[in-house]
Amino acid sequence: GAVVSQHPSWVICKSGTSVKIECRSLDFQATTMFWYRQFPKQSLMLMATSNEGSKATYEQGVEKDKFLINHASLTLSTLTVTSAHPEDSSFYICSARPETGTSGDLWNEQFFGPGTRLTVL
């Protein structure tokens, strides 16, 4: 249980185009989803926190107009990188936190997706 998927697993796009990445919780409902960015040989850096049905909360230094986040349902969050540039090339990873009230120890954990490799030419 507690599986998170991401689509696509990798994408190559031209500079100036927009790219949408999906994050889905497959077997649980996620109150909160998180988007991280990881540059080569570096750690995961939290970009934003999204709650179903409300606006995302962005970390300091992350442009909300460039990285659009939509969390329309309890199982799906999307990250759209608008007007992508080569410096946006990175590994984008989402995680999902089960809905409050989930039994057992799952409710307090984040479950990570497999990541999406974005390359902007």
Place this chain on the structure above:
Amino acid sequence: GQQLNQSPQSMFIQEGEDVSMNCTSSSIFNTWLWYKQDPGEGPVLLIALYKAGELTSNGRLTAQFGITRKDSFLNISASIPSDVGIYFCAGQIGTYKYIFGTGTRLKVLA
């Protein structure tokens, strides 16, 4: 952004050896977690620690939540080739926000 400091940054060890790595912070955390990340994949949770002083094992892995709540260590006993990867610690801030460590890259020589 804020990060936790992990040491060592990388290590080569012989198969069968024990491994120890740690994570320190200037801030207090209520929860410490240890993850393993294989190349091109998302991190996978190894151990979660919820109380200061707590010592928890998961197979060959043992982790402890420092008594000051500012550090944690992870030990791997009798390492095997599949232990290769990057190990990240993470501290939880507030209800659910995670701050990740700088990572320890482990390579096991058969």
